[in-house]
Amino acid sequence: MTRGFSVSLKRYKLRYIALTVLIIAAIFVKEILIDIVYIEKQYEKNRIITPWGEKIKSGNLSVDYTIEQALLDVERLGLNTVNVPVRIDIPSLTANGAVINEESKKKAIQLIKKLRFRGINIILEPYPYIKNGELYETQLNPSNKNEWFTNWEQEVLAPLIREIAKPYKVYALCIGSNFDQFEQEYKAWAGIADFVRSAYPGRITYKTNWWYTAEWDTQKNGLYDTYTAKLNNPVLEKVDFISVAAYFELTDQETNTVKNLVSSIYSTQIFQRHQNVYDELKKLSTQWNKPVFFGELGFPKRNMAAVHPWDPEPSKIVNGQEQANGFQAYKEVFEKESWILGFSVFAIGKDDEFKNYYPSDQSISVINSWYR
Structure with missing residues (x-):
């Protein structure tokens, strides 16, 4: 028993x-x-649904963002998407190798979990961080392009897809950002796009840098070469939407009214170029039948913000209203265009005396009202 x-x-x-x-x-x-x-x-x-379609209202995070500030900025600006960077360490402007920064990747995953729980979409960007951030990706020019593209595909994009993009169902993956010096390596970029498409079920995009043309360039060469190359870049056929870092030089004045900036988007004043930014962006969309997304839209909080928007300190004079006028001008020109997918504010997630692109109070009001 x-x-x-x-x-x-x-x-x-x-x-x-x-x-x-x-x-x-x-x-x-x-x-x-x-x-x-x-x-x-x-x-x-x-979700932001307008009479002109669903829109992305995003913010680009500074590489040194804090999670707390990022979440606060999402609320303050009324965003439905965040462009989350993962720092990619590159030692020099001619380097053929790049390495994912593990701490940056861990922080990105922490933030993405919190954002997804809040219903916020993610654009994941491998962010080129050259020589500890001292140099710009627009000047990167690897000495061995074949080696670089192999490294970018297998050591950068593949792990990001496997460890972040797929498991956390990010909205879109940016396959490259502002690589001006070798953007015309069309076959290689097409290969990158095909690889990502086969490995990742979400949307993909490529971010091209701003350009300028001039009315007085009558031979349609020189300044036009860059725009023509972008217009005919076959990799844009392979993406879901075309991202543009929109730092177009608009005027030659230290301060501007919104009306003057709106006019300058249709005909830039600086150096009497009379570049029609609106028309060129629309042609880019029409050429490939893809929406255009302002993958970076930013102005420094300074006088001359519309002269050199790409320069974080074009003047020593702080001017939050001039920054806001830039955002307002883009809003008035592009908000109701069906071929514009939306915009991403550069840059949020960290606010200190060195963050000249962080939105001023006036800019926050404008951005918050966009697609309201």
């Missing part, structure tokens, strides 16, 4: 353990399902 009782007791314990495991598993699955439903509801709440 004692042996039989012992066997029965063991069976009872095993059943109890099994039942406990099942209950815990059921609770765990229930919590996951609740989270999924919550995220879906939050996403629906945060």
